[in-house]
Amino acid sequence: MPDVHRKGIGIMPEETATHLPGAHLDIAKMPGHWLLARMGKRVLRPGGLELTRSMLDALSIDSSDHVIEFAPGLGVTARLALARQPASYTGIERDEAAAQSVRACLSDPRYRCLVGSAEKSGLEDASATVVCGEAMLTMHTPGQKMRIVREAYRILKPGGRYGIHELGLTPDDLGEAEKDAILRDLSAAIRVGARPLTSSEWRAVLETEGFQVRAAFTAPMHLLEPRRLIQDEGLGRALRIFFNILRTPAARQRVLAMRRVFRAHQDHLMAISLIAVKPEAL
Ligand SMILES: C[S@@+](CC[C@H](N)C(=O)[O-])C[C@H]1O[C@@H](n2cnc3c(N)ncnc32)[C@H](O)[C@@H]1O
Known part of the structure; x- marks a missing residue:
């Protein structure tokens, strides 16, 4: 079982499912990530836990670090980061219910999760040594991406590290027509405006705001492939997710449609993590 789900660092009890983000939304129209969460999925980033671990290892968080996580979602990465016992941790999460689920796993007063936007976190200049965010820039417009990266830069101390884990397009010279088709199909399937970028484009987003990119990792975009599901969620939870999807026809339709799009474009989709300073x- 992935260590992030073990008791102690802990999986959320099932009964909290009614308090999940988007619990009140129509399955046919809700954002794909909250639909997957409703089905029991907790790891909502394209490269899975393996790419998250590469990112966290490269960020080398230790007890001297002040960590800010943008968009912690259901707190999976928060738990992994907190296992490294940073000096402080602040999640900035837009969704109130998601923020609440992150708070449920924080017991130390040095660790908190605030409801807010990563574009304007309200945190002090140069107050962090590490900022990270996963599967969140992709869903924003170019202007919003720029503002979020600028905010990460503002709140980091000089020498501070920024880790991102997002959806990527490959190869670097992918034609505009193909990009448009992928963006259109993805956005229709996940019901969120998805704007993944190529590796060079992601680098450029960070470099334009002043960061120096130090490392890059990629992984296949296998979010909904059975093997990845089991790797990320553990066998027991993966089986529960399969069962939940099977017994909810509207969800089954949506999840299959998402997987069809991921598979149709698999040659041009990837997960990418960049570490910048x-x-x-x-
Ligand atoms: C696809 S989920 C990813 C959650 C988590 N990072 C993960 O990888 O499992 C996207 C998350 O981004 C959050 N989010 C989107 N835009 C945001 C913003 N501007 N500021 C803070 N959170 C944001 C959403 O509420 C949601 O929790």
Whole structure:
């Protein structure tokens, strides 16, 4: 079982399912990530836990770090980051119910989750040594992506590290028509405006705001493939997810449609994590 789900660092009890983000939304129209969460899925990023671990290892969080996570979702990465016992942790999550589920796994007063936007976190300048965010920039427009990355830069101390884990397009020279088709199909299937970028485009987003990219990792986009599901969620939870999807026809239709789109474009989709540094002052 993935260690993030073990008791102690802990899986959420099933009875909290009614308090999940989007619990009141229509299955046919709700954002894909909250639909998957309703079916029991907890790991909502394209490269799964393996890419998350690569990102966290490269960020080398330790007890001296002040960590900010943008969009922690259901708190899976928060748990992994907290296992490294940073000096502080602050999640900035737009969704109140999601923020509540993150708070449920925080018992130390140095660790908190605030409801807010990563575009304007309200945190002090140069107050963090590490910022990370997964599966959140992809769903924003170019202008919003820029504002979020700028915000990460503002709140980081010089020398601070920024890790992202997002949906990527490949190869770098993918034609505009193909990109448009992928964006259109993805957005229709997940019901969120998805705007993945190529590896060079993601780098450029970070570099334009002043970051220096130090490392890059990629993984296949296998979010809904059975093997990844079991790797990420553990066998027991994966079986529950399969069962929940099977017995909910509207959800089954949506999940199959999402997987069809992921598979149809699999040659051009990937998960990508970049690690960047805010340069030390000159
Ligand atoms: C696809 S989910 C990913 C959740 C989590 N990071 C994960 O990888 O499992 C997207 C998350 O981003 C959050 N979100 C989207 N835009 C945001 C913003 N501007 N500020 C903070 N949170 C945001 C959503 O509420 C949701 O929790």
